[in-house]
Amino acid sequence: MLFRTLIIFLISFTVKVTAQITHPKASPFATVEQEIGLSEISVEYSRPAAKGREIFGGLVPYGRIWRVGANESTKITVDTDMVVMENILPKGTYALYAFPEALEWQMVFHTNTSHWGDGRKNYNPSEDLFRVKVKPHKTKFHQENFLIAFDSITHNSANMTLTWANTQVNIPFSVDTHAQMEKEILRQITSNPTAQTYYEAARYLQEQEKDYERALAYLNKALELGGDTYYFHRVKSLVEAALGDYRSAIKSAEKSLEISKSLEKDEFVRMNERNIVRWRRLY
Incomplete structure (x- = not known):
């Protein structure tokens, strides 16, 4: 009985000694x-x-x-x-x-x-x-x-x-993000690409103001694969304007404007309208 009491006391003492309070x-x-x-x-x-x-x-x-x-x-x-x-x-x-x-x-x-x-x-x-x-x-x-x-x-x-x-x-x-993106674009385009694949590659190039000719080729491929959307045509208009082809840019913007109106995409309606007015002054 004494031995058992001693063991219980030692366990209790050890817990009290080693226990720590978690504090902020x-x-x-x-x-x-x-x-x-x-x-x-x-x-x-x-x-x-x-x-x-x-x-x-x-x-x-x-x-x-x-x-x-x-x-x-x-x-x-x-x-x-x-x-x-x-x-x-x-x-x-x-x-x-x-x-x-x-x-x-x-x-x-x-x-x-x-x-x-x-x-x-x-x-x-x-x-x-x-x-x-x-x-x-x-x-x-x-x-x-x-x-x-x-x-x-x-x-x-x-x-x-x-x-x-x-x-x-x-x-x-x-970091060289462009090199990473070029690898990603190549990987996606060589592995069963969709219209969206070509569009996203083109949009990246347009946003980075790089290789507009290639961006335009990607956008034409996106439209060919069935991507007739207001945002495809809008980015195409921006690329064509960057290349100085304002006549084509206006046509693409008008197409984007038409689709945007039908979908009640008011922000894109306004952006396309502003660009059409601006580009008409430039050609």
């Missing part, structure tokens, strides 16, 4: 994901608060490695090869570090993602993939929690912004 984190975890064309960047990081403290040059000392956030090291993942300020960033996951200074920061894309925080003595510069230099600038607003975001987004590029307190740095990313 002072620097909550966050994930940001951003598409750039057909590619995607994701960043996993923690968001410390300023709490009235001097941040850069104070809480985050100048000249020393910083984990770009709090808690674990910040991780950045790219699902295709990208370019960061003339440096190739291959598809994969990297730790993101910084060496802040008053007038210039070094941003580090590091291949070893196993370190806790900044790695301190375990951090080895030889494991850096590359470093880039960026200029910090003062913001007109106060950012309480450290923030990583993306802005100035196009099909081929975006700026990653790091903002905390009244300081911000921008790191430009770029």
Whole structure:
């Protein structure tokens, strides 16, 4: 009986000793994901608060490695090869570090993602993939929690912004989306293409202002396969106008206008009407 009581006491004591209370984190975890064309960047990081403290040059000392956030090291993942300020960033996951200074920061894309925080003595510069230099600038607003975001987004590029307190740095990313699209267009067109396949290829070329002759050939093929729609004719009119063939552009716009009216697509009615008036002045 005494032995059984002792066992129960030991189990109870062990549970009390090892049990932990789950509590809110002072620097909550966050994930940001951003598409750039057909590619995607994701960043996993923690968001410390300023709490009235001097941040850069104070809480985050100048000249020393910083984990770009709090808690674990910040991780950045790219699902295709990208370019960061003339440096190739291959598809994969990297730790993101910084060496802040008053007038210039070094941003580090590091291949070893196993370190806790900044790695301190375990951090080895030889494991850096590359470093880039960026200029910090003062913001007109106060950012309480450290923030990583993306802005100035196009099909081929975006700026990653790091903002905390009244300081911000921008790191430009770029990707060759056009090369990816050309591969995708070729793959789709050589594997049982439909009218929609040809239309989407043409629309991409038209939007990117590239290879209008090929775009027109794709649109004619789309119409031949039975794609007699207001949006096929509208894009065809834009391509013909870009080629300087305003007479044909007007005819295509009139066809798009006719179909748009029958379907009560008011926005397309207005766009076609405006283009017809404009193009009539040009031929």
